Amino acid sequence: MDFIRELAFPLPATVIAGLMGAPEEDLEPIKTWSDRLAAYLGGAVDERDNFAEASTGIAGLVDYFRTLLRERARRPRDDLMSLMLRAEHEGDRLTHDEVVANCILLLFAGHETTTNLLGNGLFHLLGHPAQTALLRADPSLLHGAVEECLRYDGPVPATVKVATEDVPWHDRTIRRGDMVMPFMASANRDPRQFPDPDTLDVRRPAERHVAFAWGIHFCLGAWLARLEARVVLDTVFRRLPGLGLASSEPRWKPMIFLRGLEALPLSWPRP
Numbered sequence: 001m002d003f004i005r006e007l008a009f010p011l012p013a014t015v016i017a018g019l020m021g022a023p024e025e026d027l028e029p030i031k032t033w034s035d036r037l038a039a040y041l042g043g044a045v046d047e048r049d050n051f052a053e054a055s056t057g058i059a060g061l062v063d064y065f066r067t068l069l070r071e072r073a074r075r076p077r078d079d080l081m082s083l084m085l086r087a088e089h090e091g092d093r094l095t096h097d098e099v100v101a102n103c104i105l106l107l108f109a110g111h112e113t114t115t116n117l118l119g120n121g122l123f124h125l126l127g128h129p130a131q132t133a134l135l136r137a138d139p140s141l142l143h144g145a146v147e148e149c150l151r152y153d154g155p156v157p158a159t160v161k162v163a164t165e166d167v168p169w170h171d172r173t174i175r176r177g178d179m180v181m182p183f184m185a186s187a188n189r190d191p192r193q194f195p196d197p198d199t200l201d202v203r204r205p206a207e208r209h210v211a212f213a214w215g216i217h218f219c220l221g222a223w224l225a226r227l228e229a230r231v232v233l234d235t236v237f238r239r240l241p242g243l244g245l246a247s248s249e250p251r252w253k254p255m256i257f258l259r260g261l262e263a264l265p266l267s268w269p270r271p
């Protein structure tokens with residue numbers, strides 16, 4: 001199977017679309033728009049000028065959610081879209097445009113990243129058979145294994161921030177207003193924080209990495225992503241005892257800010 005196409009993409013996309021209230025049959029067009037946006041936001045390393053493509057992706061998502069939200073405003077349901085339309089804080093409510101923006105953010109942030117956690121994680125675990133054997137023998141290690149996959153090769157290697165005040169940084173100062181690109185992937189391999197950082201070790205003490213960033217913008221969906229990864233790894237290892245990589249050099253997407261595989265061919269013996 002191609003693990004990305006057949007499981008790592010459809011599962012998180014179905015979960016987040018379901019939570020939001022988008023019908024499952026709309027996943028295909030949503031994926032097309034979202035991929036166009038990802039190619040741009042992910043910071044493509046190829047030379048294509050994909051700004052126009054990303055704009056059509058955004059326009060598609062905006063139209064799509066505007067239509068769905070009009071329906072929810074008339075007939076609310078038990079989903080996140082209806083909840084956001086009703087949400088009120090100290091008399092303040094979200095405008096329709098704000099709800100549309102949040103829907104796009106949640107949908108986008110909620111599937112591509114988790115797809116890549118599943119793909120990168122399984123790729124590295126299967127590439128380290130001794131680690132996979134530990135997990136098969138003791139599923140209670142799964143929680144730590146997911147954290148280790150996030151640390152070792154997380155789906156969001158870097159982000160972009162603007163300094164709100166002057167920050168002394170070693171022998172220089174990051175000035176207020178400067179744009180900064182913190183590389184979480186690099187911090188996650190810092191030998192002062194993680195002994196032997198280039199070794200994948202599912203028994204490593206969990207949760208000190210910064211794969212979900214840190215502070216006020218810490219990932220809203222971290223616990224959902226962790227849960228999905230635990231369920232998938234547990235199920236895959238339990239149901240497919242002889243599972244292995246069908247190619248040791250799969251293709252990575254040509255992006256900087258999003259790290260994930262184009263495809264992950266897997267094979268296992270017939271029972």
Ligand code: HEM
Nearest residue numbers: 109110113114117155156159211212213217219220221225
């Ligand atoms: C393994 C999967 C995921 C990874 C590695 C990840 C990573 C991140 C990172 C690094 C940030 C901070 C970005 C920044 O400050 O520049 C972030 C923010 C965010 N994430 Fe995730 N994410 C994942 C899954 C999800 C899921 C499943 C959802 C939604 C259900 C989600 C929703 C969000 C939202 C809404 C923000 C913005 C939070 C804010 O600015 O206050 N993420 N994520």
